[in-house]
Amino acid sequence: MTTSAASLSQDELKTLVGQAALKYVVAGEIVGVGTGSTVNKFIDALATIKDQIPGAVSSSVASTERLKALGIKVFDANEVQRLAVYIDGADEIDGQGYMVKGGGAALTREKIVAALADRFVCIADESKLVEMLGNFPLPVEVIPMAAGQIARRFEAMGDGVTAQIRQKDGAPLVTDNGQHILDVRGLKIAEPLAFESEVNQWPGVVTVGVFAHQKAAVCLLGTAQGVQTLEY
Numbered sequence: 473m474t475t476s477a478a479s480l481s482q483d484e485l486k487t488l489v490g491q492a493a494l495k496y497v498v499a500g501e502i503v504g505v506g507t508g509s510t511v512n513k514f515i516d517a518l519a520t521i522k523d524q525i526p527g528a529v530s531s532s533v534a535s536t537e538r539l540k541a542l543g544i545k546v547f548d549a550n551e552v553q554r555l556a557v558y559i560d561g562a563d564e565i566d567g568q569g570y571m572v573k574g575g576g577a578a579l580t581r582e583k584i585v586a587a588l589a590d591r592f593v594c595i596a597d598e599s600k601l602v603e604m605l606g607n608f609p610l611p612v613e614v615i616p617m618a619a620g621q622i623a624r625r626f627e628a629m630g631d632g633v634t635a636q637i638r639q640k641d642g643a644p645l646v647t648d649n650g651q652h653i654l655d656v657r658g659l660k661i662a663e664p665l666a667f668e669s670e671v672n673q674w675p676g677v678v679t680v681g682v683f684a685h686q687k688a689a690v691c692l693l694g695t696a697q698g699v700q701t702l703e704y
């Protein structure tokens with residue numbers, strides 16, 4: 473299905489998919505909310521129907537602050553047993569709904585909230601659609617004392633694979649969970665499910681940014697032709 477749109481900027485495409493995601497919000501149900509610039513557009517749109525929902529479960533401090541500033545109640549993840557829907561962006565999404573996420577360093581809480589939801593609705597512009605995951609540097613949240621050995625395990629996966637601790641203001645970035653992020657470049661992730669399962673077992677890995685076990689059920693893709701709905 474395609475909704476009409478003329479030539480729009482990337483920011484306008486994000487607004488369009490953020491607004492399009494409203495139709496997946498179930499009246500009377502708490503909604504799971506991701507993190508990032510596309511999700512910020514969704515949060516802004518959600519504020520226009522906030523009287524129809526009890527509130528949201530958030531995946532980051534940044535999203536929590538935005539939700540609260542717009543008058544949307546934020547529930548702790550432990551207060552809910554399930555969510556009908558979780559809405560979030562992605563850094564890459566493939567033809568099966570498998571994603572790379574964590575460009576905004578919120579991957580751990582994103583995966584936790586996504587795991588509560590019956591349905592993951594991904595909102596993204598068309599630059600995020602890929603044939604194979606791996607072009608975007610793969611974010612991996614790690615316990616700092618394990619960063620060196622985890623980096624070496626990735627680098628042993630193939631020629632040209634590098635893993636570096638993400639920096640912010642000249643020091644390692646510290647996530648909302650007090651941990652660090654490794655950005656892994658040079659990977660080709662041909663089997664996302666197996667890859668995610670393997671890396672999850674490495675000591676010191678908190679979360680790998682491959683979302684295969686929590687893949688998207690729907691992707692609302694912002695394109696030059698408008699919003700395209702991909703179902704997996």
Ligand SMILES: O=C(CO)[C@H](O)[C@H](O)COP(=O)(O)O
Binds near residue numbers: 573575577578
């Ligand atoms: O995974 C994420 C944050 O950890 C984001 O969903 C991802 O980085 C996409 O962000 P944006 O909508 O700003 O492009």
